[in-house]
Amino acid sequence: MQPILFVNTINNTPFDAGAEKVIQVLRDELHARGVPTKSISVAIPGTEVNHGPVDHRMKNPNVYFPYPPREHSVFGKSAFHALDNFNPVSAVRFRRLLKEVKPSVIFTHNLRCISCSAWAPLWQGESVVHVHYLHDYQLLCTASSMFNGRSDCGTQCLKCRVFSLIKKRLSSNVDVVYGASEFILERHCSNGLFRRAVAKVMEPPLVASGGARAAKSDLGDIRRFGFLGRLVDDKGVLELVEAFKEFLGFLRIEQRRLAKLLIAGSGDQSYVELLEKSITGYDEIEYVGVVKPEAYFPRIDALIVPSKWSDPNPVVVIEAYQRHKPVIAAKVGGLITSVSHGRTGLHFEHREGNASLVRALKEAWSSPSFSTDDMDLYLQGRSVSSAVDMLLEDISRAEKTKSSNGPAP
Template identity: 30%
Template sequence: MKVLIANTLYFPDEVGGAEVATRLLADGLTRAGIEVCVVCATGTGDDRSEEVNGTTVYRLRSTNLYWPHAPGEHSRVAKLIWHAIDVRNTSMSRKLAEIIEREKPDIVHTANLSCLSVDAWRVANNAGVPIVHTIHDYYLLCPTSSMLSAGKPCVGQCGVCSLYAKPKQMASAQVNVAVGVSDFVLKKHVESGFFSRAAKTTVIHNCYQPINESAVPQHSRRVENAPLRLGMLGRVLPEKGLELLLDQLLADQSLDWTLAVGGTGDQDYVESLKAKYADPRVSFLGRVDPSDFLSTIDILVVPSVWNEPFGLVVLEAYSHGVPVVGSNMGGIPEIIEPRSKLLFDVARPETLIGKIHEATALIDDPSTRDRLRQHARRFSLDTMIHSYVELYEGMVCLEERKPWLAARREAN
């Protein structure tokens, strides 16, 4: 079996969980004996192909108005033109059609399609190749991919987003199987009319980066009567809820704490946070090694104020035995360890401190770290790969019963 995976970016260009999950999927499928090729976009150089960990990767030079992952701002008009082209970027579609003809995959598996265009679905459908699409974010519903307005999550689509999404919604009818990385993000799309003709919709959770537990840095235990070491890890963005966390910590008198913030973000925004929350207990560390970072904190806080599609950092913390206090937004409740129930209500931010107190009580329980690691293993790479392989095999068996596909393969 051969699978062609299409995603906006691919290793080493990784800006978020979708790119990490795509790389892990490609590598895992290859190790499982499935032939894989990857198609992604790039903002530099010419179209080219290369081998990455045994996988052929086609990097297609973007042909839109600008490369969205480069620094710099663009006018509202330029953004509107960019999105209009992206809906059906015929230049990128021709390139993809040539690769499908060359590679002859049994399955086309799409993920984030910004820059590649949702027209990829039409191309695959015309080639007679069944399509799996994994939903990692809200790009199909919202041009910002976040469904946020004025710092608050949108309950539904606004008028502008509805107009933006309509062509993508119509194109999504060509997808055979739609996969959500969480039940929350899948339902958001199905309820908005996406994937109306899909034979199946299902949830396959992302996995965390596999780690060698014996090589994980020794966790430094909290010294008795020392401040509680809180951590926040990931991109420093308004929707990640750092301001909510700091507001609650600075207003509270019941905790003795320090907060380490690991991750980068817009420099102006980060500098504004440093000025607004100038407190010696708060450290902005910039880019960090996740394992090293997690080995030095007692509790990870994930205070997202938007509907996180998944929340990979939660599982990364659990894989290191670190308790997580998370918000009740998006897909986070689906992966929080159920016995600890450390979810706070974003609508009532004062509940955050109470959950941190509950997490503090877990630290001294010797069984906590093992229990959290065990929970993380439910989201292992092997589990994710097995789920996708089972899905592919079912689709190929179904498609092989179709005479037109048999004829196509015989012609090839």
């Protein structure tokens, strides 16, 4: 049996990011079913290039490695994004690896550094099925977020339209495209990508959490709030800190002793220093660094997702529901549908400044009416088994379509 080849910028990442979690659980389920998989990724600086029998890591073919984000010159950024459309060095290496792997399916995810040359049909044969999963907006936006520092872009700016021209053209070679939410899928399709592909929503699938899930009777007073994720500006962490400080001012002294905001994650050192400076003098707010979800969630009563960008559908929301933790989220992107206001959590609006988030914190503190049954209902059908069922069915249909239609025009 020919393998399914997973293609992603990084593999076995130290950043514990959502895309890599999704890839790992999909591969684990496919292996359990006897379906072989292999992977191609880019070696993180400081790690070895690897050409193993299953996982291949190529040397970075672009001018710099984008994770974690750092400042680069205007020329460096322009060169990086130009090569991210179609990188000839990556194309040559990719072609050589494909001859070794001989996949029946190429399942692409984040393509930074590898570039959209992974979709080029010139050396892959017409029978290879191309599947892509949308985790963010990197195909539409040079910053991957469609966020301009103040608000959601909505549509592409001129710079991003220019840098995505080849990406749009090559995306016509994709047979099946999945979006982590309806929001991200519609945004890409409405901007001219994946015109020939079957487009579907595949929410981030996770394995059963087993003993990590809280008993329904454990959902009580909400006193300990938390943030878990990347520490970058568009995640809204500093805004969360300021809103929480304001919220503390509404509490009586004895209540304030119970209040806690626990921030976990990693980011650029300069941003971490800003965060640590902002919480100085507030014992109620603590930055705890990188913590695994299984160790983090028992320490909080509710999760806060204060994203300023149109977050497609962060994995952390599902991880919270698995443990019966309500989610207080910005009303943006996929969070609009993944959080049910008043049932599985609360929404707030960034356009109101701190006021909306402060109101949500006060409501969660004083009169929570969240439903663990609704959290369970949201999780139904989002198992990795259901996701792989859909994947294999769509691959089978695409193979039959290719066989019956012959070479693409």
